[in-house]
Amino acid sequence: FFIFLVTGQPAKTKRPKEPGENKIRPVNKKVKPKNARMKERESVDSSLKSQSMLTQVMDKGHFQKVAATLSLSAGQSIELRCKGSNVTWSYPAYLDTFKDSRLSIKQLDRYSQLVLTNSTAADTGEYSCWLQLCSANKCRKDETKAGSTYIFFADKEELFVPTPSYFEIVYLNPDKPAVIPCRVTTPSAKVTLHREFPAGEIETDGTDITYDVKKGFVYQHPTSDHKGIVYCKAESQGAPQISIKYHLLYVEVPKGPPSTTIAVSSSRAEVSERIHVTCTVLGEPDVDVDFRWQYPGQESKRPVIIQNFWRLMNRGTGHTTRISKSILVVDDFEVRDAGNYICIARNLQGETTVATEVELN
Numbered sequence: 001f002f003i004f005l006v007t008g009q010p011a012k013t014k015r016p017k018e019p020g021e022n023k024i025r026p027v028n029k030k031v032k033p034k035n036a037r038m039k040e041r042e043s044v045d046s047s048l049k050s051q052s053m054l055t056q057v058m059d060k061g062h063f064q065k066v067a068a069t070l071s072l073s074a075g076q077s078i079e080l081r082c083k084g085s086n087v088t089w090s091y092p093a094y095l096d097t098f099k100d101s102r103l104s105i106k107q108l109d110r111y112s113q114l115v116l117t118n119s120t121a122a123d124t125g126e127y128s129c130w131l132q133l134c135s136a137n138k139c140r141k142d143e144t145k146a147g148s149t150y151i152f153f154a155d156k157e158e159l160f161v162p163t164p165s166y167f168e169i170v171y172l173n174p175d176k177p178a179v180i181p182c183r184v185t186t187p188s189a190k191v192t193l194h195r196e197f198p199a200g201e202i203e204t205d206g207t208d209i210t211y212d213v214k215k216g217f218v219y220q221h222p223t224s225d226h227k228g229i230v231y232c233k234a235e236s237q238g239a240p241q242i243s244i245k246y247h248l249l250y251v252e253v254p255k256g257p258p259s260t261t262i263a264v265s266s267s268r269a270e271v272s273e274r275i276h277v278t279c280t281v282l283g284e285p286d287v288d289v290d291f292r293w294q295y296p297g298q299e300s301k302r303p304v305i306i307q308n309f310w311r312l313m314n315r316g317t318g319h320t321t322r323i324s325k326s327i328l329v330v331d332d333f334e335v336r337d338a339g340n341y342i343c344i345a346r347n348l349q350g351e352t353t354v355a356t357e358v359e360l361n
Helices: 034-054
Strands: 053-055 063-065 067-071 078-083 085-092 105-106 110-115 126-133 138-154 167-170 178-180 190-195 200-202 209-212 216-219 230-237 241-250 259-264 277-281 290-294 307-316 320-328 340-349 350-360
Touching: 053 138, 053 290, 078 085, 078 126, 078 138, 085 110, 110 126, 167 178, 190 209, 259 340, 259 350, 277 340, 277 350, 290 307, 290 320, 320 340
Parallel strands: 067 138, 167 241
Antiparallel strands: 053 063, 053 078, 078 110, 085 126, 105 110, 126 138, 178 216, 190 200, 190 230, 209 216, 230 241, 259 277, 277 320, 290 340, 307 320, 340 350
């Protein structure tokens, strides 16, 4: 038999170390301030905490914290779980548009479950979740408790994320970046940007024009020189593929509440005459305008016809303007229809009120 004498092992024997023993003294060592280290640790901790809310269910019931990006093959299914009893999800918008049955979300006691089956290249995009804080009838997003991941569903036949149309308009505003959204399903694909006329590749310098694999090409400071038709080309272990075409329109209109005018077919109307009042707004192509009307017969519920529509107008200098109109029509003019017709036009920056008067002749 063997006897181990523990007290005799040199490795366990402690003795005072000589000054400087077992220490490597770096030359010109830089000492970081403690508060900087604390801030760095706090930011890392908060990002890890938010990311830990979101987990991926693996085979055989195993769980894995999701990374900032995931790469899967088209056809694979995925299950994500987000901790919390009141969870909201965000995912590629088209899954909502088509009420896709491949996507299911269930809220359970301690977590919410998102399952996507039979994935396709079009499912590529950001998937995120967050807790809702609710009091009374209002709910708001808890920014400190959220998680997200960007998932690539690779498909050799579809290097570009499919879109519902073959042609898209991209507005170039001088005061904000413009994105040509040719996203890819394989993050390693080599993507280039091309002009249709005059034909040629557009240089991506990494400053004025950059490429983001999650967004597409970004014009940081759009100008009228960038307008025209462009497309993207992608290569990844095979023949190159071409994206849809993007029509870049330069926009330059004043910011602020709607620039509104009002006009009436006749300021003096006969009984039984038909009149129409038109409210017109000139504005940015991608900014919606809402119209509201106030008119003399409103309280007595006088029937009127209101039509809203808009169109784009090229002003010939490379600038594009959106013309939005609302037309109020009164059939068979009566005494109660005489008075002020008020149009209130509203956009994200505010509202403008204009009015005109119609008298009984």
